[in-house]
Amino acid sequence: xxxxxxxxxIDEAELRAALQPLRPDPDSFAAGIRQRVEEAEVxxxxxxxxxxxxxxxxxxxxxxxxxxxxxFGNAGSSGLVKLGQLTLGKKMVAVAALPAIGLLLxxxxxxxxxxxxxxxxxxxxxxxxxxxxxGEVTAAWWRQNGYLLGGMSLLMLPLMFTGYxxxxxxxxxxxxxxxxxxxxxxxxxxxxxxxAIAKVLCPALxxxxxxxxxxxxxxxxxxxxxxxxxxxxxxxxxxxMLVVCDPASKNVYDTxxxxxxxxxxxLVVLAGLxxxxxxxxxxxxxxxxxxxxxxxxxxxxxxxREWQVPAEWLHDSKMQLDLSKPRALLKKELxxxxxxxxxxxxxxxxxxxxPQDLDQIPDLAVRKNLKFSEYQRGEPFYSVNVHIRFLIxxxxxxxxxxxxxxxxxxxxxxxxxxxxKTKTIVPILEEQLAITQLAQFIDRPLDLELYRDFVHQTxxxxxxxxxxxxxxxxGFTQYTKLNHSDxxxxxxxxxxxxxxxxxxxxxxxALRSYLRPKxxxxxxxxxxxxxxxxxxxxxLESLPxxxxxxxxxxxxxxxxxxxxxLFTLVCVFATLGAPKLNGxxxx
Amino acid sequence: MVEDYFLDLTDxxxxxxxxxxxxxxxxxxxxxxASEIAQDSFADxxxxxxRCRGDWQDPEVFxxxxxxxxxxxxxxxxxxxxxxxxxxxxxxxxxxxQTVGETQVEEDQRVVELRMAIDQLPTKQREVIMMxxxxxxxxxxxxxxxxxxxxxxEGRLYQARRVLRRMLDEPSSSGIRKALLL
Numbered sequence: 001x002x003x004x005x006x007x008x009x010i011d012e013a014e015l016r017a018a019l020q021p022l023r024p025d026p027d028s029f030a031a032g033i034r035q036r037v038e039e040a041e042v043x044x045x046x047x048x049x050x051x052x053x054x055x056x057x058x059x060x061x062x063x064x065x066x067x068x069x070x071x072f073g074n075a076g077s078s079g080l081v082k083l084g085q086l087t088l089g090k091k092m093v094a095v096a097a098l099p100a101i102g103l104l105l106x107x108x109x110x111x112x113x114x115x116x117x118x119x120x121x122x123x124x125x126x127x128x129x130x131x132x133x134x135g136e137v138t139a140a141w142w143r144q145n146g147y148l149l150g151g152m153s154l155l156m157l158p159l160m161f162t163g164y165x166x167x168x169x170x171x172x173x174x175x176x177x178x179x180x181x182x183x184x185x186x187x188x189x190x191x192x193x194x195x196a197i198a199k200v201l202c203p204a205l206x207x208x209x210x211x212x213x214x215x216x217x218x219x220x221x222x223x224x225x226x227x228x229x230x231x232x233x234x235x236x237x238x239x240x241m242l243v244v245c246d247p248a249s250k251n252v253y254d255t256x257x258x259x260x261x262x263x264x265x266x267l268v269v270l271a272g273l274x275x276x277x278x279x280x281x282x283x284x285x286x287x288x289x290x291x292x293x294x295x296x297x298x299x300x301x302x303x304x305r306e307w308q309v310p311a312e313w314l315h316d317s318k319m320q321l322d323l324s325k326p327r328a329l330l331k332k333e334l335x336x337x338x339x340x341x342x343x344x345x346x347x348x349x350x351x352x353x354x355p356q357d358l359d360q361i362p363d364l365a366v367r368k369n370l371k372f373s374e375y376q377r378g379e380p381f382y383s384v385n386v387h388i389r390f391l392i393x394x395x396x397x398x399x400x401x402x403x404x405x406x407x408x409x410x411x412x413x414x415x416x417x418x419x420x421k422t423k424t425i426v427p428i429l430e431e432q433l434a435i436t437q438l439a440q441f442i443d444r445p446l447d448l449e450l451y452r453d454f455v456h457q458t459x460x461x462x463x464x465x466x467x468x469x470x471x472x473x474x475g476f477t478q479y480t481k482l483n484h485s486d487x488x489x490x491x492x493x494x495x496x497x498x499x500x501x502x503x504x505x506x507x508x509x510a511l512r513s514y515l516r517p518k519x520x521x522x523x524x525x526x527x528x529x530x531x532x533x534x535x536x537x538x539x540l541e542s543l544p545x546x547x548x549x550x551x552x553x554x555x556x557x558x559x560x561x562x563x564x565x566l567f568t569l570v571c572v573f574a575t576l577g578a579p580k581l582n583g584x585x586x587x
Numbered sequence: 588m589v590e591d592y593f594l595d596l597t598d599x600x601x602x603x604x605x606x607x608x609x610x611x612x613x614x615x616x617x618x619x620x621a622s623e624i625a626q627d628s629f630a631d632x633x634x635x636x637x638r639c640r641g642d643w644q645d646p647e648v649f650x651x652x653x654x655x656x657x658x659x660x661x662x663x664x665x666x667x668x669x670x671x672x673x674x675x676x677x678x679x680x681x682x683x684x685q686t687v688g689e690t691q692v693e694e695d696q697r698v699v700e701l702r703m704a705i706d707q708l709p710t711k712q713r714e715v716i717m718m719x720x721x722x723x724x725x726x727x728x729x730x731x732x733x734x735x736x737x738x739x740x741e742g743r744l745y746q747a748r749r750v751l752r753r754m755l756d757e758p759s760s761s762g763i764r765k766a767l768l769l
Binding site for chain 2: 009015019023030032424480
């Protein structure tokens with residue numbers, strides 16, 4: 001502090017003396033805070049218990065499954081609204097005021113549309129159609145309603161990109177109403193023709209396909225299916241519309257034969273691509289093929305780390321594997337002067353390395369002395385990095401670790417786990433998993449009960465549930481500050497849940513959604529990543545605490561997909577149900 | 588600045604106890620109530636640390652968070668002042684009289700005048716004086732709690748000490764006003 005003119009300033013000792021009697025007693029102050037914290041935690045536990053009782057209520061679960069969660073806004077649409085977070089009064093209001101409103105909206109709107117369209121179709125007389133008049137009526141309808149439709153679409157578009165699902169829902173609803181309105185208008189003029197309707201609905205379906213294709217990239221919710229199925233279904237509807245147009249006739253409604261074939265093939269290819277997660281999913285057999293055919297590590301250790309996940313899962317599942325190709329690849333690494341531990345560690349985890357393979361590794365004893373002799377018993381490792389993991393695993397496999405050395409390492413690993421509680425800037429999920437597995441490997445397993453709460457807290461705090469633009473949610477992150485999911489951390493988290501159990505705070509539906517199949521899984525460049533996801537999902541589903549997905553879960557999270565199916569079906573009905581009239585009477 | 592991070596709640600209390608009580612007291616709250624509000628604030632800030640933007644173990648982040656919580660608790664305290672005052676009067680009369688009597692005997696006139704002068708300082712100067720000298724907290728921790736730089740705190744302390752010196756050298760009310768103007 002500036003003490004240039006001490007005579008102008010009040011003496012610090014005087015200030016201290018004046019304020020000294022006002023000082024709080026440190027011990028009673030800290031005790032007061034701890035008492036408050038404890039009381040609040042007890043209250044919170046009681047509250048959680050009450051919420052758990054409510055969440056286990058069957059009737060409430062049924063009611064929750066049919067409440068239109070998009071109407072709760074962002075959090076609701078993502079399934080983040082825990083029932084317990086709402087007060088009982090709100091729950092009752094929600095259940096009483098909005099019973100199955102999502103389902104009712106979808107089904108009622110579809111039935112209403114079908115009835116209206118059918119009535120118009122029946123009123124259409126057989127005979128010729130005035131093409132020009134039909135065009136004029138359609139144009140007049142657009143002039144009347146186009147601005148409204150365009151305005152609503154523009155309004156919904158930015159909302160869709162913020163991740164809300166309700167705009168997609170509303171767009172389908174509005175499109176359905178517009179379709180019925182146009183067909184009714186044509187019906188009043190006796191101009192309902194199959195080709196005329198197909199001509200209008202085909203581009204409408206393709207525009208909707210483009211909108212939903214974009215919005216599917218920013219979805220907040222917890223869908224279990226690839227959201228690219230929505231544009232795929234709309235495209236299938238578009239293909240039907242295109243087929244309905246008769247290429248042989250030469251009236252103004254029809255495109256040329258070449259254009260139709262070109263357009264048709266394009267739509268089929270796109271629909272096939274978007275829906276590939278359904279007709280060409282990554283199966284267990286694909287995992288096996290990927291693991292067995294691994295003869296080239298394109299990105300060196302990164303490829304090995306990706307390969308390790310399905311390989312380890314298949315090994316844990318007791319599947320018979322022919323690992324001759326990966327072993328041949330590994331041998332190339334083992335003959336090097338300094339094999340890469342980032343390759344050897346995944347290979348050990350996947351049970352690819354035999355003890356005799358490690359005879360070629362030089363200096364293991366020297367490294368052992370270097371790493372082990374400097375530190376006291378019970379002193380934590382600074383980090384259980386890949387080099388330490390490989391050294392310990394290799395020593396165990398070669399039988400060069402005595403019982404006392406195992407005790408020494410077991411104590412240090414336990415101390416390292418304990419030390420993680422106060423560390424903030426470490427890849428904590430990876431470290432927790434590595435320590436737990438290493439302790440098992442040296443036959444000095446950690447006391448799981450002792451660390452269960454710590455691991456569970458870490459898992460809950462490292463699951464990413466906040467939507468961040470362009471980053472999928474639901475997975476795990478190694479660092480809470482990053483706040484976006486990554487595959488490696490998610491793999492580690494699932495393995496930790498396998499060992500320590502699934503904590504209540506982890507949102508399994510969000511995690512399933514993060515691991516859901518994607519249409520890009522088809523492409524070879526994405527195939528390794530897809531295999532990691534599928535293996536992780538299979539491991540997750542195998543956990544005893546994880547309940548299987550029910551139809552109610554699908555209903556809860558796939559409302560947009562169901563809406564797309566219903567809308568497309570109504571479009572197809574409106575087109576195919578319309579009479580096929582004769583050629584034009586006007587030129 | 589990893590080495591500055593808290594280890595746990597105890598560490599956070601040790602670091603921010605003095606400045607937080609001083610800060611709340613500088614808002615015109617008696618030191619007994621300031622201590623109570625500070626304890627509530629520590630407990631609330633710790634229990635809701637997940638909602639804190641950033642790493643709560645970073646003193647600057649936690650300091651900012653703690654001050655916000657304390658301000659909210661102080662506002663709540665103001666709203667329920669009537670009820671609180673009646674309770675304090677009913678509960679603490681005898682103890683308070685005894686405590687006040689004991690301290691009054693021991694304290695000299697100069698100390699009493701100094702406290703009165705501190706009460707009359709401008710808010711920002713009063714804050715730093717109370718926060719820094721109540722438990723001799725470091726300027727850095729005071730700055731973390733106020734979300735300002737250490738230099739700013741030092742500047743305010745310097746100004747406050749100069750004003751206090753003038754106030755005490757000229758004990759008349761006109762002298763205090765003059766000192767404040769300077």
